[in-house]
Amino acid sequence: xxxxxxxxxxxxxxxxxxxxxxxxxxxxxxxxxxxxxxxxxxxxxxxxxxxxxxxxxxxxxxxxxxxxxxxxxxxxxxxxxxxxxxxxxxxxxxxxxxxxxxxxxxxxxxxxxxxxxxxxxxxxxxxxxxxxxxxxxxxxxxxxxxxxxxxxxxxxxxxxxxxxxxxxxxxxxxxxxxxxxxxxxxxxxxxxxxxxxxxxxxxxxxxxxxxxxxxxxxxxxxxxxxxxxxxxxxxxxxxxxxxxxxxxxxxxxxxxxxxxxxxxxxxxxxxxxxxxxxxxxxxxxxxxxxxxxxxxxxxxxxxxxxxxxxxxxxxxxxxxxxxxxxxxxxxxxxxxxxxxxxxxxxxxxxxxxxxxxxxxxxxxxxxxxxxxxxxxxxxxxxxxxxxxxxxxxxxxxxxxxxxxxxxxxxxxxxxxxxxxxxxxxxxx
Amino acid sequence: xxxxxxxxxxxxxxxxxxxxxxxxxxxxxxxxxxxxxxxxxxxxxxxxxxxxxxxxxxxxxxxxxxxxxxxxxxxxxxxxxxxxxxxxxxxxxxxxxxxxxxxxxxxxxxxxxxxxxxxxxxxxxxxxxxxxxxxxxxxxxxxxxxxxxxxxxxxxxxxxxxxxxxxxxxxxxxxxxxxxxxxxxxxxxxxxxxxxxxxxxxxxxxxxxxxxxxxxxxxxxxxx
Numbered sequence: 001x002x003x004x005x006x007x008x009x010x011x012x013x014x015x016x017x018x019x020x021x022x023x024x025x026x027x028x029x030x031x032x033x034x035x036x037x038x039x040x041x042x043x044x045x046x047x048x049x050x051x052x053x054x055x056x057x058x059x060x061x062x063x064x065x066x067x068x069x070x071x072x073x074x075x076x077x078x079x080x081x082x083x084x085x086x087x088x089x090x091x092x093x094x095x096x097x098x099x100x101x102x103x104x105x106x107x108x109x110x111x112x113x114x115x116x117x118x119x120x121x122x123x124x125x126x127x128x129x130x131x132x133x134x135x136x137x138x139x140x141x142x143x144x145x146x147x148x149x150x151x152x153x154x155x156x157x158x159x160x161x162x163x164x165x166x167x168x169x170x171x172x173x174x175x176x177x178x179x180x181x182x183x184x185x186x187x188x189x190x191x192x193x194x195x196x197x198x199x200x201x202x203x204x205x206x207x208x209x210x211x212x213x214x215x216x217x218x219x220x221x222x223x224x225x226x227x228x229x230x231x232x233x234x235x236x237x238x239x240x241x242x243x244x245x246x247x248x249x250x251x252x253x254x255x256x257x258x259x260x261x262x263x264x265x266x267x268x269x270x271x272x273x274x275x276x277x278x279x280x281x282x283x284x285x286x287x288x289x290x291x292x293x294x295x296x297x298x299x300x301x302x303x304x305x306x307x308x309x310x311x312x313x314x315x316x317x318x319x320x321x322x323x324x325x326x327x328x329x330x331x332x333x334x335x336x337x338x339x340x341x342x343x344x345x346x347x348x349x350x351x352x353x354x355x356x357x358x359x360x361x362x363x364x365x366x367x368x369x370x371x372x373x374x375x376x377x378x379x380x381x382x383x384x385x386x387x388x389x390x391x392x393x394x395x396x397x398x399x400x401x402x403x404x405x406x407x408x409x410x411x412x413x414x415x416x417x418x419x420x421x422x423x424x425x426x427x428x
Numbered sequence: 429x430x431x432x433x434x435x436x437x438x439x440x441x442x443x444x445x446x447x448x449x450x451x452x453x454x455x456x457x458x459x460x461x462x463x464x465x466x467x468x469x470x471x472x473x474x475x476x477x478x479x480x481x482x483x484x485x486x487x488x489x490x491x492x493x494x495x496x497x498x499x500x501x502x503x504x505x506x507x508x509x510x511x512x513x514x515x516x517x518x519x520x521x522x523x524x525x526x527x528x529x530x531x532x533x534x535x536x537x538x539x540x541x542x543x544x545x546x547x548x549x550x551x552x553x554x555x556x557x558x559x560x561x562x563x564x565x566x567x568x569x570x571x572x573x574x575x576x577x578x579x580x581x582x583x584x585x586x587x588x589x590x591x592x593x594x595x596x597x598x599x600x601x602x603x604x605x606x607x608x609x610x611x612x613x614x615x616x617x618x619x620x621x622x623x624x625x626x627x628x629x630x631x632x633x634x635x636x637x638x639x640x641x642x643x644x645x646x647x648x649x650x651x652x
Contacts, residue, residue, distance in 0.1 A: 001528075001531055001532070001534075001535040001540040002535070004524075004528065005521075005524065005528075005532070008523040008524055008528075009523060011523070012522070012523035333517075333519060334519075334521050334522075336519075337519040337520075337521065338521075338532065338536065339504070340478075340480065340507065340513055340519075341507075341508065341513070341532060341533045341536050341537075341577070342504060342505070342507055342508025342509075342533070342536040342537055343504075343536040344501065344504055347536065420480070420481075421480045422475040422480035422481045425480070425515060425517075425519060
């Protein structure tokens with residue numbers, strides 16, 4: 001009889017129940033979308049921030065010490081170098097899959113006509129065969145994606161731009177250099193005739209430099225197979241207390257369990273530590289500004305999403321409250337009659353709540369799938385990729401739907417409990 | 429011992445005395461009519477006898493037990509077990525069929541039994557309309573469903589509030605005939621009405637005026 005009454009009541013009030021289900025679906029869909037995006041946003045925002053450059057720099061240990069003591073940041077002045085042959089090892093560390101891009105650097109001063117310029121050697125779109133057998137295309141095109149090509153094109157290592165360079169816009173203007181011009185760079189170790197592939201605008205000091213393939217600058221500085229630094233772009237987890245403790249006191253200060261947790265988490269400090277393990281005599285350090293910005297943006301994005309979730313659920317609760325109260329008012333005569341024939345408050349509360357919970361479950365299910373759809377729209381629109389379905393969101397949304405429905409029903413249930421059969425059946 | 433005894437009952441709302449020191453008894457199997465004009469206190473009296481309200485003063489003895497101080501939960505149990513209610517406005521649940529409306533009363537009393545509910549409808553001549561919704565029934569038919577619902581749990585008292593107030597003459601006679609049959613079967617009937625024709629078929633009539641018991645009339649010519 002109980003379920004017969006429930007089913008009949010649901011069908012009889014289908015318009016009102018559909019409105020309640022719609023209200024719940026709306027809240028549940030926003031909660032589902034926000035929670036799914038929030039749980040996936042770490043990787044998404046990290047990937048997004050990777051387009052703004054490297055977040056780890058690797059330098060020779062000696063250069064790092066000189067930098068700390070004298071503020072020198074040039075390896076050629078310190079005489080310390082990293083080895084090019086070890087570069088592939090970066091993709092063999094525990095967090096290899098989090099290494100998105102990396103590029104080696106070597107720089108030297110050279111004569112260009114009558115002026116002295118800084119020439120930086122690097123990879124542009126270098127094809128790399130890894131020790132693991134995998135292949136990778138990496139270099140400046142990814143790490144300097146914000147560069148604007150004012151004239152010409154990006155230097156293309158793959159199609160044989162072995163003797164080409166890219167010139168910064170300030171230097172190009174000063175020396176009246178254009179794309180496809182030929183320039184001659186001279187150092188004490190020799191000279192190179194090079195073609196200008198393109199003129200770039202980086203919006204900083206780089207606009208006064210010349211960028212050439214790694215091998216060209218190694219020849220100009222007589223440093224075959226050597227590097228002055230490596231820039232690494234890695235997907236990292238925002239720092240927490242454990243990461244800060246490891247960064248401040250060194251990983252050796254951690255207990256065995258903490259060390260294992262730290263080592264097996266993609267903190268920027270643990271990735272740096274692992275890079276140092278594979279690159280001989282190196283110091284890998286996070287570019288603090290980038291790392292901290294990532295963490296801050298991530299936390300603020302998550303907070304914003306939590307706030308949207310909370311507000312959408314609050315809106316749903318208010319909507320449910322109005323609709324259920326209206327339903328109880330409309331049915332006051334029926335509720336009074338059921339009380340008059342002997343139903344206790346608990347039994348009637350159970351009857352009304354069961355109707356609402358069934359409606360809420362239906363609305364919640366629709367809302368969950370709609371919310372997952374919204375999450376995909378957000379993922380593709382904002383981050384350009386799909387948002388992964390997080391199973392944990394299902395119980396969270398289920399609990400939230402039941403909680404919001406019950407909370408929204410409180411005023412109606414209070415009204416129902418106050419309703420006296422004598423008042424509704426006899427008008428007193 | 430009387431089935432129902434009201435001793436010096438008063439119901440006071442602020443300055444208004446809806447009932448003022450009313451006393452009377454109802455014997456088991458008796459058919460009593462309570463009459464009076466609008467505002468005389470009939471509905472208040474019905475609410476108190478029907479355990480839907482409590483008197484401000486006085487005692488209500490049902491089967492010798494004073495129920496005037498009972499909690500609302502306890503009054504719900506008494507109403508469920510001992511009182512059958514019939515309303516002028518019928519108050520049927522409009523999304524349930526006739527037989528389901530009868531079963532609602534069974535459900536909150538003990539166990540719903542569709543066969544027994546069908547028999548109750550058959551007793552009021554509505555077996556063929558059992559699967560109809562209230563909106564598909566005439567006023568007289570709805571009132572008969574209401575009577576079947578009131579009788580389904582074998583109450584000690586059937587309490588009817590203006591049971592013919594919304595009915596035409598043919599349906600009024602039909603309802604009165606059902607009451608006569610119930611009385612013959614030993615059911616205690618209390619009918620609140622302002623209609624003298626309904627009152628005069630009862631065994632005894634008490635008349636309320638301004639909340640007080642104005643007079644009591646015994647029907648010398650009473651016959652079932």
